Amino acid sequence: MKPAFASPEIEAAFAVSDPLAREGLLRLRQLIFETAAETPEAGRVEEVLRWGQPSYVTPETGTGSTLRLGVPKGARFALFVHCQSRLIPEFALAFPAWDRFEGTRAVLFNDPEDVEPLRHGWLIKRALTYKIRAPLDIPA
Template identity: 80%
Template structure:
């Protein structure tokens, strides 16, 4: 079950004029909560605004790296990770030639159909457990 938005300000951050971008951001939000529900070691997920973007943290366990959603310059919407983490490089190595990236900080999307639950769920799970797990196995 997808929880309601944590605040009206967070809900407003999803109110973007581009219908495809809004649908994609909401699909990523759903995937974050679905993945978190299947990752009990991450603990409770907190939804907050960081740098004006919806962000997802693991405040109780401290196991995760912040995940952010937003509108980048080079695509309709994006899934952002901490740029100094190993998350995007590990993801790109695990799934070569599948996605577009903005350096080591984001996976870029132009269409909500590009959000793939297995592949992008792998990245989200890795972010939620960043401080407690070695790199995850690549799904078969």
Template identity: 55%
Template sequence: MTEICDPKLAEAFAAFPAGPRAGLLKLRALILRSAAELPQAQPLQETLKWGQPAYLAPRGSTLRLGCPRQGGFALYVHCQSRLIPDYLEQFEGLDRIEGTRAILFRSADEIDPIRHGWLIRRALTYRVRR
């Protein structure tokens, strides 16, 4: 896994409870791996938004990682985008979804590199197709 070089990002990940942190780090690795495979997603910016790890490609839509109040962890997308509706057209009924803004997870084992990688790649290239 790629080291977290920014001390503020490292602190944000360290602040998550251990169980969710493992899943969030797994999602981070999937985001970084997906971006590395997409020239149009370069350079990928890894930063903090609202205190949460956030990922933005030059012509993409922001992805955020965090822990919802009800527990577990989540992959957040821009709620006014078509990302979650398009995802549900492809993978309906396979995940816990929060409106048009997030996929919710209970454990790192629920992360599917194919399915969730599809959503991540769509987010990283969101404005390339529009």
């Protein structure tokens, strides 16, 4: 079941000109809501706009780090995380050589088929529980 958009402004943020980018963004959005439903410790996930991008926060529990969806310069679409978090380095350690990254702030995609529930759902769950879980041991 596809969740309704939180507002017309958020729905409009998905109206990108590239149909593959739109499809990919919508797949990521669906995966965020599905993962949140399977992660009760995160509590309710709220869809808001941050910097003009659809963003996903955990307002009631405060357990998460914000996730954002958008269209970067170097790819069709992306899943953004807080750049000062450990999320992208942990993801790269857990799934080496599987993705393209933009520094420590995003996983980049060119094809909606590249969105995989297992590995990208892992990243989403780690973001939704970022403030209540132990970090991975990442070598310096």
